[in-house]
Amino acid sequence: MARIALKVDVDTLRGTREGVPALLSMLDAVQAQATFLYSLGPDHTGWALRRVFRPGFLKKVSRTSVVSNYGLRTLMYGVLLPGPDIGRKAAAEMRAARAAGHECGIHTWDHVYWQDNVRERDPAWTRRQMQNAFARYVDIFGEAPPTHGAAGWQMNDEAFRQIDDWGMAYASDGRGTAPYIPTVGGVACHHVQMPTTLPTLDEMIGVDGLTEDNVHEAVLRLTEGAGGMRDHVFTLHTELEGGKLAPVFRRLLxxxxAQGHELVSMATCYRHIDRTTLPELPVTWGAIEGRSGELIIQP
Structure with missing residues (x-):
């Protein structure tokens, strides 16, 4: 069968301190590998409450328990409480993932700030945010990050150029069906995009009768038969699969x-890609069912 790259987005301080150790235990139990992508600067999760007027946001919130998943204290960061510096307070938990043999990389500097602003920001702002994350990663791990996965699947043209300038061979910044080489302004980038190919659990729960008890069955149907003959990228979140949705993730693993898939990091999946066969596709925005707003998609 094929490979499933497990891409772990780490958004918050709570997700780093509690979700990362929980996921490490689950992954170790089935001898699975993953790529942990870290939010490395301030946790301003409370700022996300401003999305209340975004189309689809309230519908999504009504299907998922935001308070139980993220915790009331986390939802106050940036609103009633100062946003804690995740990289300063949880560096040990971050390093624990690498010590366990998993790949680590950059998710973002300030998750909500990036997700809600990057599409409209200029190159200077974009480079500052990304360089802040890069510098903190080097401070924590003592080496340059091998990969990047954008917060909220939000990017702009300059962000793709920065990934090239860092010399990264691959990244996972959007949604799609298969690896491709992105083009910006008609010019092909040097790196490969490995988009998230499977829906996330929070996009599925509460839709078409799917619950925490049976959503894993819907995901597994996507990776059996013909769907199981190609590689996939599955994005999970420490705040969800490392918390309330841990039983669901265990069933998925x-x-x-049982389906015979290899559960690997993005690095391992990338090593099996033949770059010469990949299409060059322009950076494109679009909607994904179950998620509010637009994000980077594969055209």
Missing amino acids: QGWR
């Missing part, structure tokens, strides 16, 4: 093992 067991189901993928």
Whole structure:
């Protein structure tokens, strides 16, 4: 069967301190590898409450328990409480993932600030945010990050150029069906985009009768038969699969093992890609079912 790259987005201080250790235990139990992508600067999760007027946001919130998933204290960061510096307070938990043999990389500097602003910001702002994350990663791990996965699947042209300037061979900044080489202003980038190919659990729960009890079955149907003959990228979140949705993720891991899939990092998946066969596709925005707003998609 094929490979499933497990891409772990780490958005918050709570997700780093509590979700990362929980996921490390689950992954170790089935001898799975993953790529942990860290938010490295301030946790301003409370700023996300401003999305209340975004189309689809309230519908999504009504399907998922935001308070139980993120915790009331986290939702106050940036609103009633100062945003804690994740990289300063949880560096040990970050390094623990690498010590366990997993790949680590950059998610963002300030998750909500990036997600809600990057599409309209200029190159200077973009470079500052990304360089802040890069510098903090080097401070924590003592080496340059191998990959990047954008917060909220939000990017702009300059962000793709920065990934090239860092010399990264691959990244996972959007949604799609298969690896491709992005083009910016008609010019092909040097790196490969490995988009998230499977829906996330929070996009599925509460839709078409799917619950925490049966959503894993819907995901597994996407990776069996013909769907299981190609590689996939599955994005999970420490705040969800490392918390309330841990039982769901355990069932998924067991189901993928039963289907015969390799559970790997993005690095391992990339090593099996033939770059010469990849299409060059322009950076494109679009909507994904179950998620509010637009994000980077594969055209």
